[in-house]
Amino acid sequence: MIPTTIEELDQIKKECTKLVNKRASASGLVAVIPVPGLDVGADVGIMMELTSKINKKFGLSSDQIDELDTETKRILMMIISSLGAELAGKLITKELVVQLLKKVGVKVATKASVKFVPIIGQAAAAGISFGAMKLLGRSHVEECYKICKKYIEDQQQEQVSEFETVSSK
Template sequence: MLPRSMQELEQIRKSCKKLVTRRAMLSGTAAMVPIPGTDMLADVGMLMRLIPDINRRFGLSEAQLAELDTQRKAVVYGMITSVGSQLIGHAVTRRLVFALVKKAAARFAVKGTTKFVPVIGTAVAGALSFGAMKYVGNSHVDDCYRVAKRILEERLDAERPQLVSS
């Protein structure tokens, strides 16, 4: 369900940012394990759950948007397109998540090589993974927030009594 007020929208944004931080900490911890590929698998798995959860909290999941009438759905998808997100209102697939991870490829590539440097390398890999996950997650939260805010503002404008000039 889409947020009904700006206050509710701000609460959702805040809770999603906290969720992203928790997941980023898990990602950073997974990156410190010196087994090649475990961090990438952990990140993909986390994002496969995180992105749909954020969408759902903002009322922008695929199922929630499917319940809208055709006209409203077209407007909402237009807003989603204007934000440039491929993750809002769509099924989140491994292909999409891997594309998302590739956007942060430089961070992930450095992380993979640094983890083999004793002590400092694993800490650097963990910090890079934390930063990359936080960046990806918060970017998605910000995209969802912008779309939900535009939808809410449009709805509130439509509900305001129109002043009739005589």
């Protein structure tokens, strides 16, 4: 369900930010293990799960949006498209997540090459993985926050307009 107040929205943002930090830490830990491809596969899985959870917490998963009435769905989809949201309201697929990870591709490539340098390389790989996951996760939280905030503000504005119309009669 979409949050109805800014206070509720702020609380969801705080919860999601904690979730991002936890998943970014997990990504960093996996990056330390010197097994080729393990960290990239783990990052894809972590990001799929993370973005799905964030969408659900904000009420913006594709399933949740599908259950809304036609007008609410239309308004939300307009907000999502006007803000250029990449993950909100969409079914999170492996392909979608891989596209996101490619956006931070230089970091991923660097992580893959440095992780085989003993100790320092593994620490660098963990830091890169943590940073990339945190960046992607936090930007998705911000994206969802902006969508919901715009929706709440639009609903409040509509209520004010209706009240003014009624009271002027």
